[in-house]
Amino acid sequence: MNQASSNAELDRDFLWHPFTQMRDWNAAGQEPVVIVEGEGALLWDENGREFLDGNSSIWTNLHGHRRPEIDRAIIGQLGRIAHSSFLGLTNDLAPRLARELIEWLRLEGGFRVFLSDDGSTAVEAGLKMIFQARAQRGETHRTQFISLAQGYHGDTVGAMSAGHSEVFHRTYRPLLFETTEVMSPACYRCPFNRGTPERGVDARASRKCHWECIGQLESALDALGETASALVMEPRVQGAGGMAMHPEGYLARAAELCCERGVWLMLDEVLTGFGRTGEMFAFQKENVVPDVVALAKGMSGGYLPIAATVAAPEIFDAFLGDFSERKTFFHGHSYSGNQLGCAASLASLEIFKSEHTPAHLQSSAKTLAELSARFWDHPNVGDVRHEGMICAVEIVRDFATREAFPFTDRIGARICEAAKKSGLLTRPIGDVLVLMPPYCSTEPQLRKMVEALCGAIGEVLPV
Numbered sequence: 001m002n003q004a005s006s007n008a009e010l011d012r013d014f015l016w017h018p019f020t021q022m023r024d025w026n027a028a029g030q031e032p033v034v035i036v037e038g039e040g041a042l043l044w045d046e047n048g049r050e051f052l053d054g055n056s057s058i059w060t061n062l063h064g065h066r067r068p069e070i071d072r073a074i075i076g077q078l079g080r081i082a083h084s085s086f087l088g089l090t091n092d093l094a095p096r097l098a099r100e101l102i103e104w105l106r107l108e109g110g111f112r113v114f115l116s117d118d119g120s121t122a123v124e125a126g127l128k129m130i131f132q133a134r135a136q137r138g139e140t141h142r143t144q145f146i147s148l149a150q151g152y153h154g155d156t157v158g159a160m161s162a163g164h165s166e167v168f169h170r171t172y173r174p175l176l177f178e179t180t181e182v183m184s185p186a187c188y189r190c191p192f193n194r195g196t197p198e199r200g201v202d203a204r205a206s207r208k209c210h211w212e213c214i215g216q217l218e219s220a221l222d223a224l225g226e227t228a229s230a231l232v233m234e235p236r237v238q239g240a241g242g243m244a245m246h247p248e249g250y251l252a253r254a255a256e257l258c259c260e261r262g263v264w265l266m267l268d269e270v271l272t273g274f275g276r277t278g279e280m281f282a283f284q285k286e287n288v289v290p291d292v293v294a295l296a297k298g299m300s301g302g303y304l305p306i307a308a309t310v311a312a313p314e315i316f317d318a319f320l321g322d323f324s325e326r327k328t329f330f331h332g333h334s335y336s337g338n339q340l341g342c343a344a345s346l347a348s349l350e351i352f353k354s355e356h357t358p359a360h361l362q363s364s365a366k367t368l369a370e371l372s373a374r375f376w377d378h379p380n381v382g383d384v385r386h387e388g389m390i391c392a393v394e395i396v397r398d399f400a401t402r403e404a405f406p407f408t409d410r411i412g413a414r415i416c417e418a419a420k421k422s423g424l425l426t427r428p429i430g431d432v433l434v435l436m437p438p439y440c441s442t443e444p445q446l447r448k449m450v451e452a453l454c455g456a457i458g459e460v461l462p463v
């Protein structure tokens with residue numbers, strides 16, 4: 001019998017963490033932070049150390065930890081039932097949640113909500129729905145998905161196929177189906193951006209280009225012709241692709257190109273959904289009407305795994321038929337429609353009505369943007385970009401050329417490790433530092449997050 005007893009020892013002996021080099025994790029002298037409590041934007045570890053939750057617990061938390069309304073909703077639901085099957089049954093929460101989601105999405109006219117567990121399953125279900133709908137509509141030639149370079153849609157095989165992350169997906173490539181990759185419209189690293197870096201100016205604002213990204217998308221769609229089925233993309237912000245932010249207007253232009261050609265638009269709002277970009281959903285900033293939307297992460301306010309794939313009527317209708325026709329969507333998950341997740345999600349949506357309204361989110365986002373202007377003071381900060389309650393700080397070796405540090409220098413990871421000592425928890429994407437605070441974060445808390453990260457940059461890269 002293993003004698004380990006502390007949480008850290010048990011973790012080291014029995015667990016395998018996501019996206020973690022376990023040799024480093026288990027290395028002598030590495031003590032994991034063992035989180036035992038949280039409230040609002042704060043987390044505490046088992047030694048009573050306090051931390052700011054700088055990335056909203058991997059981009060999930062919205063209104064803060066231990067939010068009384070959500071706590072009460074879950075506890076109340078536990079007093080009735082935690083979970084019952086959603087196959088051939090329904091319950092008294094999922095239908096209400098579906099109606100609320102459709103209202104918030106402003107996608108009326110027959111859109112349907114398919115419930116699952118997490119971002120990857122929401123995307124996977126969307127891809128399969130689209131594929132099957134095309135076939136059942138007699139459009140068997142429309143099999144091809146188009147997606148953006150550096151896109152990330154989750155870790156299941158379909159979601160990886162639509163993704164294009166060299167680091168995450170390279171090993172699995174032989175397992176994946178082919179999708180057409182088009183360039184990412186991320187201005188900071190765009191080869192067509194002739195604008196030179198200017199301190200204090202977001203690369204989207206200083207860009208000089210001819211919308212080559214849209215030109216490339218148009219060419220790809222034309223080349224695919226009638227074989228093009230759907231464009232799959234993260235609207236406005238590509239999260240795991242380095243918080244790459246798109247110029248205003250790309251989404252609307254892309255949607256128009258798709259619409260003209262009968263190509264469906266599937267938006268992955270797993271990260272951007274539920275207020276993160278300052279509007280309830282990122283696509284609402286550009287007034288587009290998607291055909292499929294994938295939602296997860298913040299859907300339950302960051303409490304429980306629940307996700308939704310929302311599909312347009314022309315997709316849903318393609319599945320209707322006589323039982324013998326086998327047009328059913330043969331896809332599902334054991335915890336679809338889970339009552340605890342639905343209760344948490346409904347309670348979270350209520351909070352948006354009174355407290356974290358778009359006006360409140362935009363005001364918090366403005367504060368975050370103003371505070372984070374000081375990142376520009378460091379010579380190795382190449383870009384500081386914002387979209388709502390997301391702030392990304394890209395660290396470079398050379399400001400003028402945007403040259404990156406070697407991957408093996410682990411600059412981003414080292415900065416975040418240093419920030420931890422000052423009480424800030426966040427996780428970088430390569431050398432892109434991310435601040436994505438819960439919406440309840442106060443001005444002093446936002447200030448502390450920025451200060452901790454600035455201090456950590458200075459510690460790792462002394463001037």
Ligand SMILES: Cc1ncc(COP(=O)(O)O)c(C=O)c1O
Pocket residue numbers: 118119120121123152153154155234239240268269270271272296297
């Ligand atoms: C845009 C996007 N889509 C999908 C996913 C996958 O979500 P999950 O980790 O819940 O499977 C993520 C996760 O980071 C994401 O950022």
